[in-house]
Amino acid sequence: MNAPGYRSVFAPGLFAGKVIVVTGGGSGIGRCTAHELAALGATTVLVGRSAGKLYAVANEISDDGGLADTAVCDIRNEDAVKQTVAAILATHGRIDALVNNAGGQYIAPLATISARGWDAVVATNLTGGFLMARECYTQALQAHGGAVVNIVADIWGSMPGMGHSGAARAGMVSFTETAAVEWAASGVRVNAVAPGYIASSGMDHYPPEAAHMLRAMRKTVPLGRFGTEAETSAAIVFLLSPAASFISGTVLRVDGARPQVRMGWPMGLPDAQAAEHGAVKAFNGFHRGTVPKVLSP
Structure with a gap:
């Protein structure tokens, strides 16, 4: 029996006939976003390094009645990115939007990070995103507009x-602002979404000794909880939608006001009623979403 279906707050058929590329689509926020976009009528093309993960998510989407394709690619490899985008266009005839979601990092103080470790994180979180955006723009979006x-x-x-991750992500914010200006004449909007503490499968990739810290993070959020993958996906979908047609070069934070916490202002977490x-x-529209193991009772 098929799953109940994604409970999106957006209008059915919002992206009917559109082809949207989602990097890092095999897990976490990328998986959730791909499901929501497919539920709204898009053909989602899942890009990542793990064929097994991509196929699993594509099969989920298909089982739910949506359309999905996969493309195995290391986004850090310039030639691979060029070929992957060209192959997507050859198969689907168009690319209407890109969700640059792929990323990764590990916990380490600056003094212990090697040049190789630094380069690996920057390549994934900054260079790879730049390459994907550049190729989607030059091969497709430049001709007919779209959104990133x-x-x-x-x-x-x-x-x-x-x-290392902070530096790379800050670079991606700057890239977002620059691309929004340079690509505007082609009818391309470029924005970013900044997730805060989101209860996603990515939490389970950290070492066991980080579990206590991860579980305690919600206590530093004024809204007193973790965000959900679906709440992050909704922000992404909004920025891709026609309702955001005059929004470009901005960052939409999904973080429960955590960065505004200051010494001197007491943290009064919401009570059960609030x-x-x-x-x-919490909004949990993702029908296939699960709680990260590290947060399970």
Whole structure:
């Protein structure tokens, strides 16, 4: 029996006939976003390094009645990116939008990060995103317009303990602003979404000794909880939608006001009644979403 289906807040058929590329589509926020876009009528092309993960998500989308394709690619490899984008165009005839979601990092203080480790994180979180955006633009979007959404991170105050990722994500914010100006004449909008502490499968990739820290992070968020993959996906979908047609060069934060926490202002986390209020209650529209193992009771 098929799954119940994605419970999106957006209009059915919003992206009917559109082809949208989602990097890092095999897990986490990318997987969730691909499901929502497909539920809204798009053909989603999942890009990543793990064929097995991509096929699994594509099969989920197909089982739910959506359209999905896969493209195995290391986005850090310039030639591979060029060939992958060309192959997508050859198969589908068009690319209407890109969700630059692929990324990764590891916990380490700056003094211990090697040049190789630094380069690996920057290549994934900055260079790879640039290459994907450039090729989607030059091979497709430049001719007929479209939208790019780059996924960055909660870098306000920077990222002690993950300085390589913070530097790369800050670079992607600057790239977003520059591309928004340079590509506007072609009818291309470029924005970014900055997830804060999101309960996503990516949390399970950190070492076991980080589990206590990960579980405690919600206590530093004024709204008193983790965000959901679906809440992040909704921000991405909005920026891709016609409703955002005069929004470009901006970063939409999905973080529960965490960067605004300051010494001197008491952290009063919402009580149970406030947490259930419609304005701040967690939105879980992803019918296939699961709680990260590190957060499971």
